Amino acid sequence: MSSVDSQQRVLSGMRPTGRLHLGHYHGVLKNWVKLQHEFECFFFVADWHALTTHYENPESIRENVWEMAVDWLAAGINPGSSTLFIQSRVPEHAELNLLLSMITPLGWLERAPTYKDQQEKLREKDLATYGFLGYPVLQSADILLYRAGKVPVGADQVSHVEITRDIARRFNHLYGREPGFEEQAEAAIVKMGKKNARIYRSLKRRYQEEGDLDALETARALLKEQQNISLGDRERLYGFIEGGGKVLLPEPQALLTPEARVPGLDGQKMSKSYGNTIGLREHPDSVDQKIRTMQTDPQRVRRNDPGNPENCPVWGLHQVYSDEATREWVQDGCRNAGIGCLDCKKPVIEAIIEEQRPIHERAKEYESNPDLVHAIIEEGCERARDAARETLDDIRSAMGLDYR
Ligand code: TRP
Ligand code: SF4
Secondary structure, three states: OOOOOHHHEEEEEEOOOOOOEHHHHHHHHHHHHHHHHHOEEEEEEOHHHHHHHHOOOHHHHHHHHHHHHHHHHHHOOOOOOEEEEEHHHOOHHHHHHHHHHHHOOHHHHHOOHHHHHHHHHOOOOOOOOHHHHOHHHHHHHHHHOOOOOEEEEOHHHHHHHHHHHHHHHHHHHHHOOOOOHHHHHHHHHHHOOHHHHHHHHHHHHHHHHHOOHHHHHHHHHHHHOOOOOOHHHHHHHHHHHOOOOOOOOOOOEEEEOOOOOOEOOOOOEOOHHHOOOOEOOOOHHHHHHHHHOOOOOOOOOOOOOOOOHHHOHHHHHHHHHOOHHHHHHHHHHHHOOOOOHHHHHHHHHHHHHHHHHHHHHHHHHHHOOHHHHHHHHHHHHHHHHHHHHHHHHHHHHHOOOOOO
């Protein structure tokens, strides 16, 4: 029930802990670019989340915040259709984090698989902090603040979306329907204008008195096309048709981002920590250099030695970048020593440089004009704050914190 519209809202964030590379492009960014055509999207730089692990060197975060914004724009995220912002510029995230922390049982956080995993992985860092334990609460605040219905994340983050759902459910259970719901719903009806208000009331009556499902559907469609009412009011009126309250915090769904197929220079997953990346905005000469010096099948020492693509990381790149004919040419040429490794690498180098051409093109405008990037982010922060305040007002009053 009720949360039809916010189910169409997408929200995701990225921690600014390093420069983006082709793994991010194929895994995350291309997906975001696609989503922005289908849904209302909020994408943000999760600088506070970065601070949970990088609190000892915040300078690294500072640099990456802006580089990340440029990377997103260069990858084709369109600031006209998506809202791009920085988490710490919307302090409402912190307030909701605090409120949610009151109702989050410690066990949920201690049991989060990422909690122990990350502590073990990042041994050199002291992650026995309050902030790190609370990482999933902050992430829940990020999501619930916008009543987002869809959260594109990698597999490692699905457990955090689960915790978000648990927290939302617990919140709704504890604070239930907002006080003064009926009055607020009545006020919202008036905002639709005389004619629509009359239609809404009559559809609601037909549904409630006669169980007319068509009337329910028509009323929902009517609400969907209203331009004059806020998202919060729309939620109220969805709930009101059915006689229920408004779902304060709808439970989000994780949209699982498929694992990026592009391998790193050593054949392992492309990752900053393996030092095997090609940057999203890597200079073409450097792409050329990196692929040329890339490891190949260790059995193929001399040009005349036959090789096996299965044992060669270059083959992994062909699987992403090359068409069928080229792949056959590689398979034959490698196994029969018909081609040299440099010949084999050439189409990969060309394909990557070609893929990056429009990215560099778009990046140029932003690199040479930091004010433009700042303005885009500033506007996004404002839009985000507006949406966030709307939810937070509802939350404060549901919790009885709206004293006058
Ligand atoms: N934790 C996420 C990651 O490391 C980043 C993130 C922070 C996020 N808040 C979010 C992702 C909210 C989705 C929704 O990738
Ligand atoms: Fe790898 Fe290609 Fe050389 Fe074969 S020919 S070892 S696939 S780079």
